Amino acid sequence: MEITLRDGGPDDVPAILGMLDGCVEWLVAQGRTEQWGTKPLSQNPGTVESVRRSLDEHSVYMADVDGRPAGTLTLAESPGASLSHLPPPGEPERYIRWLATDRRFGGRGVGSALLAHAARETRRAGVSLLRVDCYAGHDGGLVRYYESQGFTRAEAFTVGEHRWPGRLLARRL
Numbered sequence: 001m002e003i004t005l006r007d008g009g010p011d012d013v014p015a016i017l018g019m020l021d022g023c024v025e026w027l028v029a030q031g032r033t034e035q036w037g038t039k040p041l042s043q044n045p046g047t048v049e050s051v052r053r054s055l056d057e058h059s060v061y062m063a064d065v066d067g068r069p070a071g072t073l074t075l076a077e078s079p080g081a082s083l084s085h086l087p088p089p090g091e092p093e094r095y096i097r098w099l100a101t102d103r104r105f106g107g108r109g110v111g112s113a114l115l116a117h118a119a120r121e122t123r124r125a126g127v128s129l130l131r132v133d134c135y136a137g138h139d140g141g142l143v144r145y146y147e148s149q150g151f152t153r154a155e156a157f158t159v160g161e162h163r164w165p166g167r168l169l170a171r172r173l
Contacts, residue, residue, distance in 0.1 A: 001065055003113045008060030008072060015062070015069035016051050017042040019100040026103045034164070035135040035142075054097065061117055063101075063110045071101040071110035075118050079133065086168055087155060089129055094122040096132040115149045123173045133157075136167035143167045 008016070021040040028038050041047040054060050054074045063071035074097040079086055096118055101110045122130045132151060134142045143153065151169035158165055 001108060003070070003108075003110060004064045005113065005117050006062050006064065008055060008062045010052075010055055012060070012062055012069065012072070013048075013051055013055070015102075016060075016072045016098070016100070017048065019069070019072055019102050020047065020051075020098075022103045023100050026106075032138050034137050034162075051098070058097065059121065060098075061114060061121075063114050065105055065108070065110065069102065070105040070108075071114050072098060073114040073118055074098040075121060079131070083133060085157060085159075086133065089131065089170075091129055092127045093129040093131055094118065094125065094127050096130070099132070111145075112149060119150075119171065119173055128173045130171045130173060131168060133166050133168045135165065137165040143169070 021042050024036050024038070024040055027033065027035055054076075058074050058076040061073045061075065062069055063073075076095045076097050078093070079095045080097065096115075099111060099114060119130055122128075130151075131154070132146060134146060136143050136156060146169045147153070149171075151171045153167060154170045155168040156166070157168065
């Protein structure tokens with residue numbers, strides 16, 4: 001299996017939304033509804049707009065396997081207004097906003113390839129800090145995944161009235 005990385009474009013919106021929906025379906029099947037809920041994210045106009053806006057405002061990368069979209073990652077210069085409660089780093093950074101894989105390619109290194117590409121692009125821009133936030137609830141598996149990719153725990157936080165547990169992680173490059 002060969003993973004090919006490329007820049008994302010407007011034609012990738014359906015594939016990205018399909019990956020996000022597949023992640024929700026996978027989480028629901030595991031009884032893990034706290035992370036992204038139970039409804040397909042493609043039915044949320046805010047999510048659809050966020051994906052479209054990301055293509056205009058940030059660097060969106062796609063990972064293809066055998067010519068089929070298998071994963072996506074958005075690399076931005078900051079976490080954005082929705083996470084303004086996070087402590088500013090005090091230096092330039094790159095921030096991972098969306099990372100998702102098509103569940104048919106889960107466990108095959110697609111996410112790792114995208115994260116490695118984000119690290120290379122961050123270094124290429126002369127920036128030495130890469131950060132990401134993620135869901136920190138359930139069994140903490142997502143936090144451990146990012147740690148296995150070279151990130152370290154930076155800050156715990158909660159969001160909203162339901163006290164969604166999150167974790168900010170950082171990686172020095």
